[in-house]
Amino acid sequence: MARQQGLFALILALAIAAGAVLFSFPLQLGLDLRGGSQLTLQVLPAGAIKTVKREQLEAVKEVLDRRVNGLGVAESTLQTIGDDQLVLQLPGEQDPSRAAKVFGTTALLEFRAQKAGTEREMQGLLRLKRQAQSVLDLSRRRTPADQAQPTLPGQPAAPAPSFPPEDLTKVLAELGVTVPAGAGETEQIEALLDEVNKRVVALYEPAVLTGKDLVTAGRQQQQTGTGWDVTLNFNRQGGEGFAKLTQSIAGSNRLLGIVLDGRSISEASVSQEFAAAGITGGSASITGNFSAEEARDLEVQLRGGSLPLPVKIIEVRTVGPLLGAENIRTSLVAALAGLALVAVFMVVVYRLPGAVAVVALSLYALFNLATYALIPVTLTLPGIAGFILSIGMAVDANVLIFERVKEELRSGNTLIRSIDGGFSLAFTSILDGHVTGLISCIALFALGTGLVKGFAVTLGIGLLLSLFTALSCTRVLLRLMMSYPTLRRPTYFLPSRQLPSPVA
């Protein structure tokens, strides 16, 4: 009796502790419950690297971490999965396209000098580029702006931003660009711009200076106009390289190209005055007439450094907060309905022990939630399904025990002996059932991905805890009740007509 009370006190203490844990550590909700975006990235092998290994994944993660922090989304997390995947979670973010853009680029920045003798070709291309760019800008209702011609004084003013259809078709044909049939004007111009940028890059010498030598990047608003510039600061080596590069083309008609991920984003001429020593001081700016957001994204990418390996976005999931709240509501209703159905069933079929089992089950639910908060387990929809299913499995154990108790009672055993017999005889079945369940969970956790893992974790925790609550909580509560003579009646367990003979 004293032992039962001691154990009961222990269970009570555990319950209070679980409540306290839940109170101080809130449950972590997955993005499908709270709304937000999740991106899965695959790191691709490139160059000499044939398979992506752990250390390369870490190197990619380090760069991406800096970019994520630059994005300024609160509570964003970046985790590695396996050997070649990364998962980025952006709670509350409903538009993942910016993150996708910042992530998808390797941000390989190159400074390249124009090849000698290509001046005429370059001018033609740049004229096309300006025209296409300004038409695009206009159609996007942004400030019309040349892509980059800041240090080229004496250029003719940009022509009125329009592109007669017949000219466009002709130019496209000349450049050998094929556009899908039915493509609109914007798409055709985009295709043109792509091709032009590719051809511009082809006119440059190989890179002698890359983003590797950058110390930091920043952004500033242009003193004239509404655009933004991105500023660059090189280390000593980079500064020297930049000076040498600018010196080599100063005063000539050759341009300095700034190439990002194989696209020419800025072309600038270097005037005669730098012919002596080049542009020294170790700093430069990309005057690309960027919008504030573009400048910020570029700055983030440059500051984060270039990715050692390219990445590909293989999964994007976005859930609106309203849908998330709806998911919480429905799963809460489902869980409560399931619990209520089970509770009614248990009390109707098993009477007093059934009621005890319901109490034990409530404790079980409480312990489960506290465990989720402690570990912590991020709750997702499949995770909640696993939890609800584990309730069913937890009741299973009680059913096995109580059926055994009933049998023992029917065959004429005393109440206390029947209870003890029920628990010990049902044990092997309960153990087998739980072990097979746990085997499934381990397989799912080890081999599954994302959502599947969530299910395996909650079901697995549930199975472990149900071994504890069914075998100890129910038993202790039942034994404690049996210490009160008024409750010690077999009819509280079984209808009297099933009893072999009235028990004294």
Place this chain on the structure above:
Amino acid sequence: MTSSPASSESAASALPPIQYFRITRHRHIAWWGSAVACLISLIGIALCWLNPAIGAPLKPGLDFTGGTRIQMERACGSNCPAITVPQVGEQLAGLKLPGDAGAPAPGLQGSPVQVLDQGRSIELRLPSLSAEQGNAVIKQLAGSLGPFKPGGTSVDTIGPSLGSQLLRSSILSLLVSFAAIALYITLRYDRVFAFLAILCLAHDVLITTGLFAWLGLLLGIEVDSLFAVALITVAGYSVNDTVVVFDRIREQKSSLSAFPFSDQVDVAVDATLTRSLYTSLTTLLPLLGILFFGGSSLFWFSVALTAGISVGSWSSIGVAPTLLPLFSGKGFAGAAAEDGSAPAGAS
């Protein structure tokens, strides 16, 4: 219910009273029932496989094929202007999407469209889109079909490479968990018991799979990675159920050793019948909660579990125990006496 008093119609002299029925006398019905169910399942799977539109044993969902699913809720409350699937399809075909990294945007004509909740929400199944393209779809459709509730949209994009990876990992985890469960059962029980438990597992998984093959053929229901999870859970549960009966047979072996083996099986099944039914029922009750209140994302998952656990309960009562005398080489008591004729079942 247990409250119905035992009619004590026991034939054997000292055999414990049979409360419900003698399962081995109904074995032919049980076997035929299961055989027919398995056959129908196999036919469903075969039809799915031969169907040119599916070409796989089950209709693979977004998880496995890759693609983009967009769900939008319209912000018009109860008086939404009516909307039809062809209308949405027409709008989709006219969309202009930005290209992605040089590659042109995929065409959206003929993509599957669903209009749910009396026109209040729309679900699209599209080829794999970039994040930017997905947003463009929502923005452009909002003009003609919207406005949409801010925060009421969801976009899921699974790249084709991830799709095949998910499929691989699902199949692998299915195989590994089946093998691990089989191994555990073989270690805990003797060979015949283990063999039958695994046979039952295969039976339950096959029928659940068959059901979804037919659902895929008739209603276009697709299977996703959660379906694989459901199958693995069903497998664990099936073994759990079967083991309860086998445990009992093993336990009473010595006390009933004087009786024919099929009588021992009858007694064990009869004694554990309420247990078997109740344990399945207590698992089914919470599942019913998910089925009715859990929302659309978990609906087919809980259908698969409900079906699998019900079948598992059946096989642990009707299939595994009745096959036991056959496989353990002990035969059926009085098999000659009641052979062929429909047995007069006890109450």
